[in-house]
Amino acid sequence: MDQAATSSSSSSSSSSPRRYTHEEYKETADWLLAHTEQRPKVAIICGSGLGSLADLLEDKTVFPYKDIPRFPTSTVPGHAGQLVFGKLQGRECVCMQGRFHFYEGYDIQTVTFPVRVFFLLGVETLIVTNAAGGLNDAYNEGDIMLIKDHINLPGFAGQNPLCGQNDERFGVRFPCMSDAYDRELRALARQTAEEQGCGGFLQEGVYCMVAGPSYETIAECRLLRTLGADTVGMSTVPEVLVARHCGLRVLGLSLITNMTVTDYDSNQKANHEEVLQTTRNRTQDLERFVSNLIAKI
Numbered sequence: 575m576d577q578a579a580t581s582s583s584s585s586s587s588s589s590s591p592r593r594y595t596h597e598e599y600k601e602t603a604d605w606l607l608a609h610t611e612q613r614p615k616v617a618i619i620c621g622s623g624l625g626s627l628a629d630l631l632e633d634k635t636v637f638p639y640k641d642i643p644r645f646p647t648s649t650v651p652g653h654a655g656q657l658v659f660g661k662l663q664g665r666e667c668v669c670m671q672g673r674f675h676f677y678e679g680y681d682i683q684t685v686t687f688p689v690r691v692f693f694l695l696g697v698e699t700l701i702v703t704n705a706a707g708g709l710n711d712a713y714n715e716g717d718i719m720l721i722k723d724h725i726n727l728p729g730f731a732g733q734n735p736l737c738g739q740n741d742e743r744f745g746v747r748f749p750c751m752s753d754a755y756d757r758e759l760r761a762l763a764r765q766t767a768e769e770q771g772c773g774g775f776l777q778e779g780v781y782c783m784v785a786g787p788s789y790e791t792i793a794e795c796r797l798l799r800t801l802g803a804d805t806v807g808m809s810t811v812p813e814v815l816v817a818r819h820c821g822l823r824v825l826g827l828s829l830i831t832n833m834t835v836t837d838y839d840s841n842q843k844a845n846h847e848e849v850l851q852t853t854r855n856r857t858q859d860l861e862r863f864v865s866n867l868i869a870k871i
């Protein structure tokens with residue numbers, strides 16, 4: 575049985591979520607600190623097909639997830655499954671080339687395990703990226719959306735990684751989320767996009783997380799639009815909740831890899847191949863954008 579399936583079968587009940595102790599997070603962080611001299615202040619989580627961001631790093635040290643104590647493994651095409659330390663624009667960074675999703679069978683605490691490890695490494699800023707479906711009619715496939723807010727649909731149903739006993743060493747019991755996506759970082763991102771000449775395809779809006787793995791029905795897309803969502807995806811929100819809980823600054827970026835289907839006469843069908851193809855088409859612009867942005871952080 576693979577790790578995701580094992581994890582799911584041993585701890586899928588939301589009333590008894592799988593908890594890691596502070597010591598367990600620290601053991602993983604200490605293992606990494608003992609195996610690299612890099613001390614990154616910025617962490618990047620790469621979304622589906624966006625792992626090439628990590629290829630930009632110089633002076634790289636690469637750790638396959640399977641070699642890192644307690645790290646889960648990635649099971650989705652487009653998620654390589656390694657942690658890459660290195661320098662981008664002279665800044666030390668750590669990059670997750672491959673993330674963990676709830677729909678892979680991981681419980682929500684496992685999905686977010688790396689974020690607390692980053693905190694214990696000394697990371698202060700998290701850049702989280704994803705591939706997402708566009709709901710807003712004004713958006714186009716290939717646009718980049720700065721996330722200014724999110725809707726945590728699985729959270730409405732009890733799937734919040736902060737459920738369970740709170741450890742004050744990470745953060746408070748009831749963290750605020752109205753300022754989850756850092757205003758100053760978003761301003762820097764807009765400035766960077768203008769300077770780079772790609773302001774025309776930079777959007778700013780609300781990301782809605784669904785559990786997946788099935789894509790949304792037409793009625794669901796219409797509902798999400800009514801709720802105020804501009805994009806929909808299957809990740810990011812749990813990582814952001816845990817990052818904000820422990821005080822990391824967060825910048826979130828969605829690449830609109832497909833426009834969602836909201837018309838019953840449409841023959842379009844969402845599919846992961848299209849998602850990956852759009853990321854391939856847009857990867858260079860996104861890489862340049864993140865790289866120029868990191869220089870300003």
Ligand SMILES: O=P(O)(O)O[C@@H]1C[C@H](O)[C@@H](CO)O1
Pocket residue numbers: 620621622623650673675703704705706786807808809810845846849
């Ligand atoms: O990891 P992200 O959120 O970028 O991946 C998206 C959501 C699903 O994992 C997949 C669907 O195509 O892409």
